[in-house]
Amino acid sequence: MLAFARLSKRSFSSKLSYMHYVGRTPLVHRNVGQQLDIAVEKYGNREAIVSRDEGKRLTFNTLRDQVDRLAVGFVKIGLERGDRVGIWAPNYLHWYLTMLAASRAGLVSVGINPAFQGPEVLYCLNKVGIKALVAPETFKSQNYYNILETIDPNLKSCDPGRIKSDKFPSLRSLIIDSKTNHSGAFTFDDLLGMSSDVESVQKNLSTIQPDFPCNIQFTSGTTGSPKAAVLTHNNIVNNGLVIGQRNEYENQIVCNQNPLFHVFGVIISIMACVSKGATLVLPTAGYNPEQTLKTIVEEKCTMIHGTPTMYVDLIKKQQELKLPMDTVKIAVTGGAPCPPTLYEDIKKVFGLERVKTIYGLTETTCCIFQSLPKESEDHMKTTVGHLHDHVEVKIVDDKGDMVPFGERGELMVRGYCNMYEYFGDEDKTKEVKQKDGWLKTGDQFVLREDGYGVIVGRLKEMVxxxxxxxxxxxxxxxxxxxxxxxxxxxxxxxxxxxxxxxxxxxxxxxxxxxxxxxxxxxxxxxxxxxxxxxxxxxxxxxxxxxxxxxxxxxxxxxxxxx
CATH class of the missing domain: 3.30.300.30 (ANL, C-terminal domain)
Structure with missing residues (x-):
């Protein structure tokens, strides 16, 4: 009943595969910082974030205070509205704080894969003109400071906030989350302690328009050169709200295995949890199935986030350890197709009530299809979920003409969710984002009349x-x-x-x-x-x-x- 309740009239006027799902609640027009304020008012004393590796826990009240201190610190070191702040790090607390602080200061956060080596991070720095970079001192075999110093040895001779390099000309500030001082860099604590004038953040918050850029996600293209998809506050807030509603995040304790730099981490894990006051638990800085299982037990997690591969590993480890999974009720999977047998295994091994699936692209702010709160086993196993609220889709053939429901073709998307642009890439933007607002996904897809979708294959060569x-x-x-x-x-x-x-x-x-x-x-x-x-x-x-x-x-x- 729900799947049909709010489909637009146009959906029934033709058997061609077009659909617009209006949704149950209207879109909102607010920025990420304002959404955090709402969460603080509603869930202030509830834990917002738990970083197990670091032994750190913040309620929504203390979170906002830390975020605003960091936002003031960014301004103090010379960052101005619209400047890009890179986050080159695994799942540490400083990733979470930096993303939200950048949003509240009117800056644009840029996630960089923590596994990237020198040439790859250099490309990211220069592609979008990153002005400040936040990183840990080390993680596993990576020494982030040493990698940058190898690119340009002159880094050591620079003063903090005054980096000048021909190799990365836009970069001015390096912030290392370490108790050790590094030449040319601030420590993360330096920024947190620069000022207690957090009122200035609140005063400027209303001047940050929801349509301003907020986050940049690197996503490769068929040319092999990573493109930089620009997402706005409006994209992120509304997608997070719908995800939070669909996934029933209210009062959940979410164990997140996914990397925060990915759109899954930013939208499904961070923003959706903030929108519904859910507690986000980071079991480890890097991926570790055994520690994830122990965290679920010790933190009494009620929901798990992960890719299909992560669940394969988690199942194998749980069958070995046989830990009591008494609290967890829901698993959310996305990032790659999930075989029906894996759905069954996830539900059986962890004794879950529901397994939820998502489908989307970086260019569509993550989700455009997702499980409904209540749906059949068949829907769960054979589709990628139901069309998202306030999103239009159609399926077209190689000539651009719509095909009938049930026939395969390329999925096209239109709505609030579509990215703003590829940064500095007008030609590439025009290739995927048409003048009439439709975005080409490059995915071969089947749209059903009940609003559910099935991914058939990829038109591109992406692995x-x-x-x-x-x-x-x-x-x-x-x-x-x-x-x-x-x-x-x-x-x-x-x-x-x-x-x-x-x-x-x-x-x-x-x-x-x-x-x-x-x-x-x-x-x-x-x-x-x-x-x-x-x-x-x-x-x-x-x-x-x-x-x-x-x-x-x-x-x-x-x-x-x-």
């Missing part, structure tokens, strides 16, 4: 490895720099745990040799670990069309036979 989006050309361009490689093509191949893995097909120079271990050694420290191909196949030639294009589907056939 989804454990929830990470990887585009082969970026890897191909990198591997082609190897002195022994003449030609390389990368494809995604099935993997039981990760969903997909990378396989590099390589043609070598005559007399050269290369194996998987040697290739991984070459890649280490130069590209993120998840971009390093797991498999390698040496070939004498590539199957090509008459026009010289490599037929990648034949490479998949070669892999299947090997």
């Amino acid at each position: 989804i490895r454990g929830g990470e989006n990887i585009f082969p050309k970026e890897i191909e361009d990198f591997l082609s720099l190897h002195p022994d490689i003449v030609e390389v093509n990368v494809i995604g191949v099935p993997d039981e745990r990760m969903g997909e893995e990378l396989c590099a097909f390589i043609r070598l120079k005559e007399g050269s040799s290369l194996d998987s271990e040697a290739l991984k050694k070459y890649c280490k420290g130069k590209i993120a670990h998840f971009k390093i191909p797991k498999h390698i196949r040496i070939v004498d030639a590539f199957p090509k069309t008459a026009s010289g294009k490599v037929q990648k589907f034949k490479l998949r056939e070669i892999y299947d036979k090997s």
Whole structure:
């Protein structure tokens, strides 16, 4: 009944696959900072964030105080409205605080994958003109300060807030979350202690328009160069509100496994929890299934967030540990397609009431399809959820004409959720965002008359490895720099745990040799670990069309036979 209750009249005027789901409540027009104020008023003494690795816990009241002190600190070091603040870090408390503080100061937060190496982070810094960068001192094998110093050794001779570098010309301030002072950098505590004048943040909050940019997400494209999707306060607040309502976040204690730099972390985990006063629990700074399970028990978590790959690992570890899962009732999965058997396993192993699915893109502020509060097992297993509130979709063929319900085609989206633009990339923006407001997803999709959607495949060559989006050309361009490689093509191949893995097909120079271990050694420290191909196949030639294009589907056939 609910699925049909608020569909627009136009949805019933044709059997063509167009639909507009109006939703139960109207859109709001407020910024992220104002949404936090509402949460403080309603849930002030409730815990907002728990960082288990750091042993830190903040209520909504203390959270806002910390956020506003940090916002004042950003202004004190010279940041102005619209400036970009990079967050190059795993799931530490300073990530969460920085994202919200930037929003309340009128700045734009930029999430950077903590696994990125020097060339990758340098690209991010310069692509969007990051003026301040927040990072921990170290995480695992990463020493963030040393990586930047390697890019430009002159960093050590700069004063804090006065960085001048030809390598990263926009960067002025580096903020390291450490008790140790580093040359040319502030400590995170420095910024928190610069002023107690938090009233100034509140005074300026009403001047931050909801349509202003708020967050930038890096997302690769078919060219292999990461694009920077700009999301507004309006995008983030409203998507978070709908997610919070659909996922029944009220009074939940949410254990989040996902990286905060991803749109899943920013919208589904941070913003949706804020919108409904849910407690967000970070079990570890990095991914660790055993610690996640122990955190669920010790914190009495009622909800889990994760990608399908994470749930595969979590199930395996739970079957080994057999911990009591008495409090957790709901699991939310997204980031990659989830097989029906995995849904069943998640529900059975953890004794859950519901497993919820989401589907969306970075360019659509995360969710555009999502489970309804109450739906059948069939809906849960065979679809990616119901169309989101206040969103229009249609399915078109390769000519741009709508196809009937139930037929496959490319999914197009229009609504408040669509990104503002790709930063500094007008041509790329026009490729996906049309003048009439429709955004091309590049995904092959089926829309049902009941408002539920089914993803069929990807029109692009993107590989989804454990929830990470990887585009082969970026890897191909990198591997082609190897002195022994003449030609390389990368494809995604099935993997039981990760969903997909990378396989590099390589043609070598005559007399050269290369194996998987040697290739991984070459890649280490130069590209993120998840971009390093797991498999390698040496070939004498590539199957090509008459026009010289490599037929990648034949490479998949070669892999299947090997």
